[in-house]
Amino acid sequence: MKPSLITVIVTILLLTSCSAIVSNNTGKQTQSSSLMDFLYPNKESRSEHKPELPVLSLPVKVGLAFVPSKNWHRDGLHGKDQVELLEKVKQSFLQYDYIDRIDIIPSTYLQGGEGFTTLEQVGRLYDIDVIALVSYDQVTQSLENNAALLYWTIVGMYVIPGNENSVQTFVDTAVFDIKSKKMLFRAPGINKLEKRTTAVGIDGTLQEKSLEGFRLAVNDMTANLDHELARFKTRVKEEKVAKIEHRAGYSGGSIGYGIMLFTVLLMSRKCLVIKTKQSV
Template identity: 75%
Template sequence: MLYNIRVFFLTSCSGLVSNHTGKKAQSSSLMNFLYPNKESRVEHTPEIPTLTLPVKVGIAFVPSNNWQGNGIHEKDQIELLDKVRSAFLKYDYIDRIEVIPSTYLNGGEGFSTLEQVGRLYNVDIMASVSYDQVTQSLENNAALLYWTIVGMYIIPGNENSVQTFVDTAVFDIKSQKMLFRAPGLSKLENRTTAVGVDKTIADQSLNGFSLAVTDMTKNLDSELARFKTRVKEEKVAKIEHRDGYNGGGALHSSLLVLIMLLLARGLKSRQTDWS
């Protein structure tokens, strides 16, 4: 009887010191954002997009499904998307990548919102990042026994897990055609005291997003290479070039440097032969 009272008391204390006990989820849905009703989900006439190189890209998180606000703080959103931006600035066929706060998408819906944001930031392509994260904190029954002896500040009493999924869908704004998409996953697990569970879950949540975005960036790179092959072989998009863009400036510059080095080496060799 006394043991049961102690277990009940300690379980109640765990609930009092933490707001994260149990299972919680936060998410954003690209489908709900782009197609808010059945009528908008009717397939439009397929159109082959025309991409003008170098392309101008915007990237933003899809607004949260939670009416209380985004699952990721705006500052953290910007930092995460900057990681993606930095990874793709090396490609000469990308003119620039604009990191767009999700606040510009809040309150809007459908492709009309993407078009408005596209005009505002002067971008032709939009990469929309949606997410789904589940956090779970379960009390460890074995630890409850230890709590009755040494106190919950010392022995870990909660088993925490954070599973994160992010998905980037890349759209040509004008044709409303999805060009390609790439996922990213992460899973974190650890133990903590009931007193420290709130901070641990918060830290794990952000770390989970960071790891998932890193995974997604690698997959995005692979999908981008695959899309370039599809453009050539399957003609899934038409390619045009902006004035002054030749599609291979970096390659031509490298070849020029190599030729100059070979010529210099040859000239030095001739001078040696004549000396």
């Protein structure tokens, strides 16, 4: 028996709003962590803060951590995913000889802390001089569109509404000298993903695209971080952004030093070849 016109209209009206029924992720959702809120938990601390000129002892010991968010328990970026992303960021630091080591620090060590006081405690715990703090802001949107799927089945007509899903992700790494409380440099990264899905596929799609958005934004950020790390040595010399000391046993090797050493060895080899030819 064919359904009546009224039945069809009511069915369509009910099912076109089913995305809100089958998922709690429709509309606009945000997960974020604020670097400013973490470092300066109250407005007075922001006005009182007067960073000093940092003194860096090379090679520096670096810590790497995500800034915890206020809505910690509702965040979709879990500890395992954070560690995976931080491992990518870590690779940017490892290629520079003025870096001694990089320790990944769980965000739980920073959660509920009091800004720079917490960083000093973490610095003593991990024996680090510098910390790279990764903050983030991700906005997901799932809105119903007109691309609904209308089809007949053996038991009647069904309407599955289509949803336009977008995920916009921003990440930022800010590197601080813990003792002087001075920011040395920062590097941002952004990404935007879009995908159409049915209402019943919203949760899985948004969860998948959320993590993918973080990964792609971190990839963009690490490219910028590589540039800032390479430029930092020049800034120390030209802009005097920090004073440099050498730890005992550190030769102070650098890219420039390596090139100079290679040049000396090459010239010595040429001189040896010339002398050999003359002797012959």
